[in-house]
Amino acid sequence: MKVASWGADAVIVQGGEGGGHTGPVATTLLLPSVIDALADDNGVTSIPVVAAGGFFDGRGLVAALAYGAEGVAMGTRFLLTSDSVVPDSVKQEYLQRGLSDTVVSTKVDGMPHRVLRTELVEALESGSRVRALTAAARNANEFKQMTGMRWTTMLRDGRSMKKSGERSWQQIIMAGNTPMLLKAGLVEGNTEAGVLASGQVVGMIDDLPSCAELIESIMTTAHARLAALRTYI
Ligand SMILES: Cc1cc2nc3c(=O)[nH]c(=O)nc-3n(C[C@H](O)[C@H](O)[C@H](O)COP(=O)(O)O)c2cc1C
Incomplete structure (x- = not known):
């Protein structure tokens, strides 16, 4: 709410599983609490909310959209791509975790x-x-x-x-x-x-795709999950 009151265009919400400086509350709870704080009576947020902390694939993207986020931000997953300029020996250190x-x-x-x-x-x-x-x-x-x-x-x-x-x-x-x-x-x-x-998500990652391959695979999985979810509607 403080950031929104400053006139920010959007807010990134990073849950506790995220890499780098982080807080104690998991994305699954921090994200809906921020969305609730910024939403009007119809559930529409005053500025776009982007979910971060623990995202690495299309399932996570669809889950974030289901919470009411506009998208996801990823740190650890992008660090572990072939395009990332982090030394290869360091990437290997992450992949083992x-x-x-x-x-x-x-x-x-x-x-x-x-x-x-x-x-x-x-x-x-x-x-x-x-x-x-x-x-x-x-x-x-x-x-x-x-x-x-x-x-x-x-x-x-x-x-x-x-x-x-x-x-x-x-x-x-x-x-x-x-x-x-x-x-x-x-x-x-x-x-x-x-x-x-590093985020905890490091434990779910065992490859080094290019950023283009990564985004493509996230979108393919997200569309497949959305299609599967339509059976519930
Ligand atoms: C190696 C690394 C360095 C980071 N450095 C910063 C930083 O300087 N400033 C910042 O706001 N967030 C930083 N972050 C946090 C990311 O911007 C992002 O919010 C976080 O990685 C999301 O969680 P994830 O790692 O589960 O994707 C960093 C994260 C990683 C993994």
Whole structure:
């Protein structure tokens, strides 16, 4: 409702099974709750709602449409395509994973972040707070050098995040981790030194189609499911 009141053209709703920063509520409940919040008495939403978190095929697309969404957004599924520029060794790491191989960690950047369960993530989870903050400050410094941002700009951003009450200073310092750890894992392919954001849906994916093949197969399955559902009407 807040985003709609800002005049956004559409809203993407990402349920807890989704990859990257995520919340505790599953798509099956978050999606209808957002649709209900934005709908008028006839069930029509004021802006299009796009469902995300756990989608990978035509069945999911039809399910999202049935909830009243206008479509789906996918992160992990597009990462695992032949068109994705993520190094092949990293894609293979994802393809080996099952449905229980992701974890929501707050130790990467202080916010709940769904990532592949790796040795690095387990070490972050069990490591000391002081060591985690020192590593985060080092990453914030590297991020500053990479982007050419000034310390004053970073501090000003941190202060406004703190003021809005969304994060503690510990979370703000740890925010420096995310870009550096994602870059190490997803761009440089260093799976031991970087984090690999991933949705639980990784456990349903075992191929690397092109984006065109993927969309075509999603649409073929979606049409087949819609045709099968007509028998209920
Ligand atoms: C590797 C990866 C990186 C992501 N990075 C971001 C990001 O920088 N900003 C953002 O808003 N969402 C990010 N996301 C979340 C996606 O935009 C999307 O909402 C999410 O992947 C949907 O869930 P799914 O992975 O089950 O498809 C990322 C997801 C993944 C898998």
